[in-house]
Amino acid sequence: MQNDLEADRRNMEKKTVTYLIVPEPAEGDVAYFAIAPDLPGLLMYGETRDELIANAPEAMTIYFDAMNEDGHEIPEPGTYSIERIYDMEEPVAITFEYAYDPANVHWDAAR
Numbered sequence: 001m002q003n004d005l006e007a008d009r010r011n012m013e014k015k016t017v018t019y020l021i022v023p024e025p026a027e028g029d030v031a032y033f034a035i036a037p038d039l040p041g042l043l044m045y046g047e048t049r050d051e052l053i054a055n056a057p058e059a060m061t062i063y064f065d066a067m068n069e070d071g072h073e074i075p076e077p078g079t080y081s082i083e084r085i086y087d088m089e090e091p092v093a094i095t096f097e098y099a100y101d102p103a104n105v106h107w108d109a110a111r
Helices: 002-010 049-069 080-085
Strands: 013-025 032-035 043-046 092-100
Touching (some): 043 049
Antiparallel strands (some): 032 043
16 A cells, blocks of 8 residues: 555656655654744654654655545645744755645645
């Protein structure tokens, strides 16, 4: 099933996106967590800060796919990040290429 999805993604339209995440130390079993202020509800985890950052594109892809399946528009990166993170830990810009079917995925540019 995963290989089918990967094969399908190779034939899809691609969009390079950049979102800010805010990695912060966590308590308990997880060493780091991060939010992406422009992606409500997305919470990422990692044993190290570097692992969290490396895994962020995959987490965002899963988030985008879930938004698409639920019929929601995918939020475009916006100024909300800048307004929200000024007093948080140092943000990290995550840039990656998202493969999608333009007939089924809609980007929310009204932000």
